[in-house]
Amino acid sequence: MNILITAGGTSEKIDNVRSITNHSTGRLGKAIGETFLANGHFVTYVTTPQALRPKSEDNLTVVEIETTKDLESALRAQFKLHSFDSIIHSMAVSDFTTETTLSEDLFIEKLAESLTKKGNLTDLAKLTEELYHSLDEIGETIQQEKKIPSGTDRLLLFLKKNPKIISMLKDEQPQAILVGFKLLVGVSTEELLQVGQAILTKNKCDFVFANDLEKIHGNQHEGILIDAQGQTETAETKNEIAQLIVKKVEEKWRK
Template sequence: MKIIITAGGTSEKIDDVRTITNSSTGRLGYAIGRVFAEKYGDEIEKIYYLHGMRAAYVKHPKVYPIMIEGVADLQEQLTKLLTNEKIDVVVHAMAVSDYIINEVTTLDRIRGVENSECKADLSGNKISSDIEDLVIHMKRSPKVISIIKKLSPSTVLVGFKLLSGVSHEELIDVGCRLMDKNDCDFVLANDLREIGRDFHRGYLIHKDRTYDIMENNEQIADMIAVRIMEGR
């Protein structure tokens, strides 16, 4: 059995020293990886652990860590693995950037009032810190989750949906829509209001719209692993 787990967050480069990222710690992905490695290691050949640059990875003989930087990097690594190997399960817990850098410019350039004497230098590997009005233009990133079942239809896919400050009904409804759109087998839906240092309420939605309720990362990780392993 071969599994891919994605964890942590992606980072999009502005220049060689600056990035735009998100606040994902990768703790939930780490908990999921640990459960599969420690409880089901005898049944698993490999766990490919695709993790963000600031996220820790599970150290275990069955775990193969692959560091991910941006969305393009994640898409490339997933495509390579799903194309070249038979992957039984993908647990896509990574917080993927919704937007990527399209262009870096200035307000004066946008307004067309920049004069030649004060022209901002955006060239080179590091944007000058002397620029007063830097503008970062972003565009929507590709939805990486959408390629997984297209590349490997038989792979069991667990998607994740994080919202903030919505009703319970909306949270479950949005999770179900993610499931339908990307042919997920399960979706873990959670609300930022129900996540803290010592608690994390999650709802693992099934194909029939029923769901399991968990109260922390360890319970979530255990439930995901149990549902996947019992369905084999």
């Protein structure tokens, strides 16, 4: 099989030396990749510079990205080159990216300037509307500094929502067996299953691996693999998860 795996965690630049990221190490993606490789499959591994990855070998191609935008571009480029039998989307993708950054003084200056132009804003509904409009305008401020000065007491960071990468995967590669992942924190098993099933249905996944951060400690990595029929299987370590996912993908591919 020709397999595409995303692993690690994207980061979003604040300036040329700072960024926002998450705690994903890519350890689970590495285990999944190594298991597919051990079974003789070809793996394209899309990851970040800091994340773990399988050892180099002939059947492995590594593609490095940093931001969510990079990830989308890299995936679209791969989809033009290859038809994948399965996509394992285990990467922790940033929900938001930076829009602009302003010091406290600059933000207040721009907001005051914008509202002053609107005249008398004694009506609460009108004031609220204008505040939203002003924030949209401020968010479009082009950040000039390559490194934001550290002298300000407060730094205001504007974030905007990233596109959901998983939502476009089946549209781009409808033949691929798609495995999605959902991480929650401190929820019941019932909620974990409910959210995982919703992700599966919404994004046309064949499988979703749902897990809870509070049940990830060292080698322990408890989670539930849900298929399109609502059937579930559990695993308790990263190696068990990798073996389970590879087995299920291989079984579906053979059918």
